Amino acid sequence: MDGGWSTIESDEGVFTSLIETLGVKDVQFEEIISLDADSIRSLSPYGVIFLFKWTNDRSSSPSHPPDGSYDTTAVDSGLFFAAQTIQNACGTQAILSVILNQESIDLGAELSSFKDFTTGFPPSLRGDALSNSEPIRVAHNAFARASPFADETARPPRPDEESADVYHFIAYTPVNGTLYELDGLQPHPISHGECDLESFPDRVIEVLARRIARYPEGEIRFNLMAVVRDLRIRAREFGDAELLQREERKRRGWAWENTLRRWNFVGFIGEMMRGVVALKEGEGPSAYADWVEGAKSETLKRKGYSQ
Template identity: 25%
Template structure:
C-alpha cells in the first residue's frame, strides 16, 4: 500500500508593518486601546536620549537585525541555558508563538497588549484575542491568530498605511520586532520567534532596564546599524 505524505501546511504571510508611530497609534486607537497612550520614537539608548521619552512608559518595541550568524548562535545558547537552568515566569505573563510570516510587528503589539491589559479600555479585536487566549495552549493560541480574519484585516490596513511603499507579504525582511515590558515586576522580552518569554530580571525602571538589554543586543553585532525602537507612553 502506497504511503501518502501528510499535506504541507500553506504558509500564511502578511505585509510587514512599518515602524512608524503614526501608523501604530492609528492601529491601536481604532481597535480599543486607551487613547491616552501613544507610541513615540526613541532616538537613542544613551541617558540623554532616554530622558526625552515621555513618561510613564508601559512597553518598548525594539526592531533589530535578526538571523545574523551572531544572533542565531546567541538564540540557541540562550534557549539551551534556560531549558537547563529554568527561569521565573510570573503568573500574568502571556506569550504567543509566531507562525505567520512577516507578522513580527503585530506579534510584538499583541504581546504588549496581552501583558498590559489595562490599556484595553474599549471593545475590539485585541481585547477579544487576549481574553480568548487565557488558558489556551501554545498550539491553540497559534490557531487563534492564524484563523482570525478580523486581525488579518486590521493588519493589512496598517501594513499599507506607512510612508514607504508596502512590501509584498512574501518579501524577505531582515529586521525583527520584539516587545519589552514589565509584568509581575520583572522585565520580559516577548518574541514570537522564541519558544518562551525571556525574563531579564527584576524591573525597577522599564526604560533604563530595557535600554541595558538593548545595548547588549547591539554590542553583540557591532557591525549592524539597523536598530530602531518606540515607546508606548501616556500622554500629558
Template identity: 25%
Template sequence: MPPKRGSKRKAIKSIGVATANGDAGDAPQSTAPDRTTWPGWVEMESEPAFFNVMLSEMGVKGLRVQEVYDMDEALLLTLPQPVHALIFLFRYKAAEDQQQQNDDCPKEVWFANQTPDFACATFALLNIVNNVPGLHLGSELQKFKDFTDDMDPLSRGDAVDSFDFVKRIHNSFARDNDLLQADLRIKGKNSKYRKRQATARANAARPARRNEEMAMRKPPLQEKSPNAVHARVSGRAKRPTSKKSPKESTPDDGPDDAYKSPSRSKVTAISEAEDDEKPSNGLRRSKREPKPRKPDLVSTAQHDSDDADGFHFVAYMPINGNVWKLDGLDSFPQIVGPFSEDTGGWMQIAQPHLVGRMDQYAASEIQFNLMAIVHDPLVGEKAALVENVKMLQAFDRKLDAFSDDWREIDGADTKKVVVTTASTEYGITAEDLGTSESTADIVTKREEEHDLLQLIQLRKEVVIQQTGLRAAVRDSLEATRSDEEKARHRRHGYGTFVRSWLGALAEQEVLSSITED
C-alpha cells in the same frame, strides 16, 4: 520567519532606523490582490505614526508610540511617563539564536508565537497591549483577549493569523508593490518546498535503486555441473579441469596442486591477494581517493531558506516584577531580569540589556531602531483642561448668584479663545463636563469667598492657567492629526495614479517627443 527588508531606510540621529520602502520600479506588472481579503501579511515600516494609527483603529486608548533616539538615562527620563514597553527593531539572523531559558508561558503573561511571516510588528503590539493592566482595548481586542486567554502561545499565534480585524489594519499600510512582492515570495517559498520534497523522495529512494543496480551486475545463477565453467569475479574464466584417466594415474599421485607449475602458483597467489581487497559484494575496490560528495540538496535548500536575514520587531516590558522579552519567534517569553521601583524601575534592567544588543551590531550594522510605548500625554492633558473648564463653570454659577452684570467688572471679561463649555476643537464633550466628581465642587463649598471681587480674581487665575492647558492639548491633537496624515499618504495608491496618468499621456502621443529627445 522574519521579513526580508529593502535597503532604503530612514536615517535618524544616534540610532539608525530600519524602514522598508520598496522601490516602485521593482513591482511586477500585475494586478495587486485585494488587501482586505488577502490571506497573507506584509512587512511593516518602523514608523511610530503607523503604529499609533494601528493602535487607534484597533480601539486601544491611552497609549502612544514614540521614537527613542538615544538610550541615555537623562533622555529616557524625558519620555512621557509611564513607559509601558519598548519595541526593538534589529537585523535578525537565524544563526544568532540564543539559548532560551524559559520553557513555559506563565499564566500572567499573554504571549503569542509569530506563526505567519512578516507579521512581527503586529505580534509585538499585541504582546504588549494584552499585558498592560487596566488598558482600554476596545471591543474587538477585548473579545479576542478573552477568547485566547486559556490558549498556549502557538495556538494564540494561529488565532492572530486568523484574526481578520487586525490583519486588515496591518495590511492597510501595504502598497500594491508590497502585496505583489509578498505573493512572489510565497510562490518562491512553495516552489522551494516542492523541490525539497522531491529531493527528499529521491534521496530516500536512492538506496533501493542502488541495490537494484548491484543486483543487475551479479552474474546469473547456473546449474552446477562437473564440466561447468565458473566465471571469476575479476572477469577472467577458470580453465576447465580435465579428469585424469586411470592409465595416467599412479599410486603416488597426490593432489592436483602438487603438479602445478611455479608460474601457476604465482598467478594464484596474486589472484588471492586481489580477492582479499575486494568488498564483500564482489566489486573491486579502487585505490584512488573518492571524489568529494556534493552537498545535500535538502540541507542546502533549508540553509538558503532559513538563514536568510531580515529585520525583526521584539518587545520588552515589565510584568509582575520582571522585565520580559516578548519575541514572537521564541517558543516562550524570556525573563531579562527582576526589577524594583525603589531601585529605579524596569528601565534600569532593560537599558543595559538593549545597549549590549546594540553594541553587537555597532561594528557592522547601524540599521536598528527603538520605539517606546508610553502613556498617551493627551489623556492627562485633556483631563486637566476638562477640570479647568469645570472650575470656570463653577465660578460662573457662583458669580451669577451675586450679580447678573458681574461680567462688566474689570478683570471678569472672557476672551473667545477661552473654553467654557464643550468644544469639538479640543475634543471635550458634554459627557466629559457632566461628571459629578470634580475639584470644581470645592468652589461651591468655599464659604469664605463671599466677596465678589475676590471671586473674580480667583476666576481670572483659572483663565490664565487654561492658556497652557489649551496649548498642550492642541499640540497633542496636532501630533495625532500628523500621524493620520502620514498614514493617509502611505495608504493612498499613488502608483496606480501615476501609471494611469502616464498611460493617458501615451494614448495622446504626448510622450513620444520626450522619449525621442
C-alpha cells in the same frame, strides 16, 4: 486581501492608528531617537518595541537564550506570550505583547475578547489564534503600503536562513515585577530580572545595549518605539497648550500619511504622463523634442553637471 498578512512599517503613526482601529484607548507610540534612559523615562512607557535586522543567532538554544533566561512558568502565571506562526505579523505581535500585558490599558471590546478567549492557551495555540484572527489581520493589513505589483516568485526565508532583508520586531515590558523580552520566535518569554515601571527605563537600556553590542561595529539599522499613554491627555492635565497643539498637529500628519499608504499612484502617474506627452506632441514635433531635451538638461543640472 487574500487572507495573508502584509508587511507594515515601523512607524509611530502606523502603530498608533493600528491599535486605535482595534479599539485600544488612550495609548500611542513614540519613536525614541536617543538610546538613553532619560529619553525613555520622560515618556513613562508601558514598554518598548525594538526592530532589528534578524540573524540566525546560533548562541541561542532551547535551554538558554543569548541574554537573560527562559521563564517557563510565566505563561502559567498570567503573562500573554504567543509563538510567531506566520510571516509579516511580528510587528503587530510585538505591539500586542505590550498592550495585552498591561492591566491599566483599556483594550476595548475586540482585544479584550481576544485576550479572554486565549487565556489558558499555550504559546503555540495563542500564535495560531492571533494568525487566524480576522479583525486583527484586517486592521494590520489596512496599514500596508498599497502596491500594484506582486512578485509570485518570491518566497519568505526559512528560519534557518540568513537574509540581509529580514527585520524582526520584539517587545520589552515589565510584568509582575520582572522585565520580559517577548519574542515569538523564541520558545519561552525571556526574563531579564527584577523590574517595575519605575526602573524599566534603566533596565531596558542595559539589555538593549548588550543586544546591540552583539552586532558588528557600525551596524545602525535599529528602531525603538515606546508604548505610552496618549500625550494629549498629559498635555490637558498639565495645561500645556504648546504640547497639546504639537500633538494634535502630529495626529493630523499621521492621518494624512496613513491615507496615502492606502493608495498606489502608479496608474495616476502613468495617465498624467500620457496626457502631458499627448499635449506636447499636439504642439508639433519640434515642441516635443525641445521639451524632452529641456527635461534632460534640467536633470543634469540637478545632478551637478553642465552641458
